[in-house]
Amino acid sequence: MSHQPETTGEQVILSRQAQLKQLIQGLVQPRQTASINWALLDQSLIHPSYCGGDSDYHNDRLEFLGDEVVRLLATEFLWQKYAHLPVGELTAVRSVLVSDRVLSGLAREYRLDAYLKVGGSEDAGGETSRLAASFEAFLAALYLSTGNAELIRPWLLPRLDALAAAVLADPVRGNYRTALQEFTQKYFSLLPDYRVSDGTTTGPHFTCTVWLKDRCWGEGGGRTKKLAQAAAARVAYCALRAEYDC
DSSP, X not given: OOOOOOOOHHHHHHHHHHHXXXXXXTTBOGGGXXXXXXXXXXXXXXXXXXXXXXXXXXXXXXXXXXXXXXXXXXXXXXXXXTTXXXXXXXXXXXXXXXXXXXXXXXXXXXXXXXXXXXXXXXOGGGHHHHHHHHHHHHHHHHHHHHTSSTTTHHHHHHHHHHHHHHHHXXXXXXXXXXXXXXXXXXXXXXXXXXXXXXXXXXXXXXXXXXXETTEEEEEEEESSHHHHHXXXXXXXXXXXXXXXXX
16 A cells, blocks of 8 residues: 655645746746745735734735835836826826736736735625735735845836826726716716725725615725725716716
8 A cells, every 4th residue: 555755844835935936937037036035925825814823924014015015116106107297196006007907907817816825704795995905015025035025126127117107098097086086076066975895804805886876886895995985086076987988
C-alpha cells in the first residue's frame, strides 16, 4: 500500500510563493523579483475574514498604506500629463481612478482575485470592495519591498493613462452624483433620494439605493457611504438616460 507524502508547512510556503511568482509574471521584470518581499505580497492577498479574527496576518494595514500609494501615483501622473487642466478637473479624474470600481477592475485584470484568500462567510455583495482593498494592499507590498514605486510604475502608469483618457472623454467625468442631480432637477424638478444601509458585520461595506418618484433606479456598494452613493448614482443615471432616451 503506497502512502502520499505529507505536505509540510515549508512546502505550503514554497507553493504559495510559486503561485505569487506566476501572478507578477509580466508585471515585474525577472531581474527585479529578488527585491520582492514575498511574505508581504502573500499578506496583501489575505482578507481579514480568512483569519477568522485569530491572527493579524491579513491585508488591513497594507490596504491603509496602499490607498495612499495609488492616490500619490495617480496624482503625480495627472499632474505631469495634464498640466493644462485646472485642479478641480484633475481632482474629478483622480477620484475615478482611485475608486473601488476602477481598482477592483484592475484587480480582476491582473488576476488578483484568483490568489486572494477570503473566508467562507464573506458575502458576494462585498466583492468589489474586497478586490479594491486587495489591489491597494498589493501595491503597498511592492512599495515596501523597495521603499519606492519602481516595481509599480512600469505597469500601472500605462493603465492609468488609458483610464484617465477614458474619463476625460466622458461628459460627466465619472461624477455621476452631480450628473444625476442635474438630470433629475432638469427633467423632474426633484432631487434623487439616497438610502444607505449600515455596514455589514463582515466588513466596512455599505449599500445604497437611489429613488426617484417612488421608484428605485439604482443600487451600489462601497467601503464608505460616499462610495456606495457614487456607485448607486452611476447605475441610476445610466438607467434614467436609457429610460427617457436622452
